[in-house]
Amino acid sequence: MNTVKIVGTGLLGTSIGLRLRTRGVRVLLADASPTMAALARDMGAGEPDDGSACDLIVVAVPPDVAGQVIAAELRRDPGATVTDVASIKGLLLQQVRGLATKAELDRYIGSHPMAGREKSGAVAARHDLFIGRPWVVCSDEDTPPGRLRQVLALIETMGATPVHLEPDFHDAAVARVSHAPQVIASLMAAQLVDAPPEGVGLAGQGLRDVTRIAASEPGLWARILSGNAAEVRRVLLGVRDGLDRVIDALDTGEGAGADAGAGVDAGAGSRTLKPGAVAELAGVIAAGNEGYDRIPGKHGQAQRRFEPVTVLVDDSPGSLGRLFAAIGEIGVNIEDVRIEHAAGQPLGIVEVFVEPRVAHELAEALRRRGWRVPVERLTEENT
Amino acid sequence: MNTVKIVGTGLLGTSIGLRLRTRGVRVLLADASPTMAALARDMGAGEPDDGSACDLIVVAVPPDVAGQVIAAELRRDPGATVTDVASIKGLLLQQVRGLATKAELDRYIGSHPMAGREKSGAVAARHDLFIGRPWVVCSDEDTPPGRLRQVLALIETMGATPVHLEPDFHDAAVARVSHAPQVIASLMAAQLVDAPPEGVGLAGQGLRDVTRIAASEPGLWARILSGNAAEVRRVLLGVRDGLDRVIDALDTGEGAGADAGAGVDAGAGSRTLKPGAVAELAGVIAAGNEGYDRIPGKHGQAQRRFEPVTVLVDDSPGSLGRLFAAIGEIGVNIEDVRIEHAAGQPLGIVEVFVEPRVAHELAEALRRRGWRVPVERLTEENT
Structure with a gap:
C-alpha cells in the first residue's frame, strides 16, 4: 500500500x-x-x-x-x-x-x-x-x-x-450479535425514563451492563437497523415470542395493577401463577445460560486472564497515586484497573488486575505497607 | 452484635x-x-x-x-x-x-x-x-x-x-433495575442458542455486556420472578410495547424470510420501510439514551461528569505508578481510570477521568513532564 x-x-x-x-x-x-x-x-x-x-x-x-x-x-x-x-x-x-x-x-x-x-x-x-x-x-x-x-x-x-x-450470512449474524442487542438494550433503558430516582438509585452493575450500549447514537443506528431490517426483525420476533411467554407466565390473573399478594397462602409466593409458569420462567433463564455460553471470550479478556486484587482507598487527591506508586515499588505490572466509588462514603474500591501468579504476593506486600486489602477473591476457575 | x-x-x-x-x-x-x-x-x-x-x-x-x-x-x-x-x-x-x-x-x-x-x-x-x-x-x-x-x-x-x-416501592423499583433486565438479558442470550458458530464468533463487547447476567441461576430466578410477578410483568409489558413498535417499523412488507434487497433503489436501503419507520427507530434509540442517562454510578456517570485525559504509557512495572505520582504532584484528583492494552504491543492506553475544568490543565502539565498525551478527546456532550 x-x-x-x-x-x-x-x-x-x-x-x-x-x-x-x-x-x-x-x-x-x-x-x-x-x-x-x-x-x-x-x-x-x-x-x-x-x-x-x-x-x-x-x-x-x-x-x-x-x-x-x-x-x-x-x-x-x-x-x-x-x-x-x-x-x-x-x-x-x-x-x-x-x-x-x-x-x-x-x-x-x-x-x-x-x-x-x-x-x-x-x-x-x-x-x-x-x-x-x-x-x-x-x-x-x-x-x-x-x-x-x-x-x-x-x-x-x-x-x-x-x-x-457470504454477505447474507454476515447480515444474519450481525443482526443477532450486534443489531438486535442494540434494540434490546435501548428498549430496556427506555423503561427507566420515568422511574423515580430513589428506584433507579438501586441499580447495580447488572443493569449498567445490560444498558451500556443504549448510549449509542440514534441517527447512525436508525440507518443500520433500516439497512438490515429483515434480519433484525427476524431476531426480534424470536425475542418477542420469549417475552410473550414470560409475560403470560407472570400473569397472576389480577392485572398488573392489582395487589399480587392478596389471598396468597403463606410460603407460596407463586401459588397464584398458572400451572407450569415457574418451569416456563426457569426455562427462559436456562435458555439464556445456554446462549450465553456460546459467546466466545464472554467474560472479557482482562477478567479472565488476570486476577483482581481489591484495595480500599480514601477518595481523596493523591491516594490513587500513592497506591500505584506502591505497586510500582513492589515491582508488579498492572494489567487493568477498575475503580468504584462507594455510595455515600468517602471511599474508593480499586480492583487492580495482575498476573495470577503475583496476585497473592501483591496483596501481602500491600497489606504490609498498610493498605486495606480485603481477603482475595477466588478466581473464576476456583469458584 | x-x-x-x-x-x-x-x-x-x-x-x-x-x-x-x-x-x-x-x-x-x-x-x-x-x-x-x-x-x-x-x-x-x-x-x-x-x-x-x-x-x-x-x-x-x-x-x-x-x-x-x-x-x-x-x-x-x-x-x-x-x-x-x-x-x-x-x-x-x-x-x-x-x-x-x-x-x-x-x-x-x-x-x-x-x-x-x-x-x-x-x-x-x-x-x-x-x-x-x-x-x-x-x-x-x-x-x-x-x-x-x-x-x-x-x-x-x-x-x-x-x-x-416502602416494601411495594422497593418491589416496583427492583422490577425495573434488576428483575426485568434479567429477563431481557436471558431472552437476548437465548437467541444465540441455534446461531452458527462463525456468526457468534463476530460478537463484541456490546453483546457480552448485554448478556452477562444471562449466566444467572435458573432456579433462583424463577423464584424471584414468581415472587414479584405483577411488577416485573408491568415493566415487561412496557418493553413489549416498544418491541412491537420496532418490529412494525422494520417490516419491509416482504416477510422475514424474503430477500430484503429485491427491487430496492440504489442508495435507498430504507426505501421499502413504511413512512415514519426510520424516525420510530431513531426514537427508540434516543429513548434508550435518555433512560441510560438516568442510571447513577460509575461508568455511566463517571464518563459523563468527568473528562477523560488519555495518556500512552509503556506497559512495564512502575509506569502507572510514575504516572499517578505525577498526577498527584500536579494536584489533580482522579475520579476514574480505564486502562486498555494494545494487544501485541508494549503499550498501555490509560484514560484518567477528572473534573472537566482541570482536564486541559492536566493534559498540558503531563505533556510538559514528557508524558505522551494525544489530543484531548471531547466529552460526549461535544460529539
Missing part, C-alpha cells in the same frame, strides 16, 4: 487513517463535511484528498449512502480497489451491482470490522481500535486475488483477523 | 458471615442442606448452629421459602431481631403477617442488599460483596428503634449504605 484514500472520516475512517499513518502509508482524507475531514487531519489521520490515484479506497460512510459512494469511487479512480466498512453487506452489494459495471464490480470487495465504540466521530478514533477484532471480508470466486490481497493487507495492518463470510 | 445466626448459606448468607467474622462477631450457620452449611463453615463464615439465643437472625434463603423461615425463626428465638435479604419485600411481608403474632412481627424488619454476582453459592461468597452498595431497609412507624438499630448496625458492618423504602 502506497496511497490509501479514506472517504468518510468518522470513528472508523479516522481510526483506520491513524493506524495507516503509523506505518508510513500516505492517507488521503475525504468527507462530505470539510470540517470533519479537517478534524481527522488535525488528529493525524492523513492529509486532504488531492485527487491522486490510489491503490486502495476505504469507504467509511453511513450504510444508507455507502452504495452510492462506493459506485462513485469505482468510477472516479479506475485503478483502485474499493472496500467499505459498513455493518450491512447484502443490501449494499445489491446496490453496488445496480450502479457499477462488471469491470468496476471486480474492484469492489465489501468488508466489515467488528469494532466500534458507543461514542462516534473522529474525536473518538484510536489507531488500535481494530486490534484483535474479527474483520469480515465478503469476497467471492470472481474476486481477483490481487484485489483481495490488498484488502487483506489493510486488515493485517489494522491488527485485525480476517473472517471470510 | 454478639451472636448472629445466618439461615441459608448461599452467596449472600455466606458473604455476610465472612464479613461478620472479620469483626469478631460470633456467627452461627444454618442451612436446609448440612453440606452447604459445612461448606460455609469451611470457608470461614462461622460455626454450626448450636441453638444458642441470638441478637440478630439473618434469613438468607430463596424468596419462596423466606416467609416460612422468618416466621419459624421469630417463634424459635423470642429475643432475637429477624431480618432477611430476599429480593422481594411486599409479598414476603404479607406472608410473615399471616404467620406471625403481633409481638413477633415487631421483631421482624425486612431488608435487601443490592449486591450479587451471576455466580451463586457459598463458593462465590466474598466478605466485601456489599461495600458501597445500597441496602434497602423496610421499617415502618411501628418498628421499635432498638430493633432497627440492630439491622442498621449489620448494614454498617457490611460497608453498605442503608436506603429506607
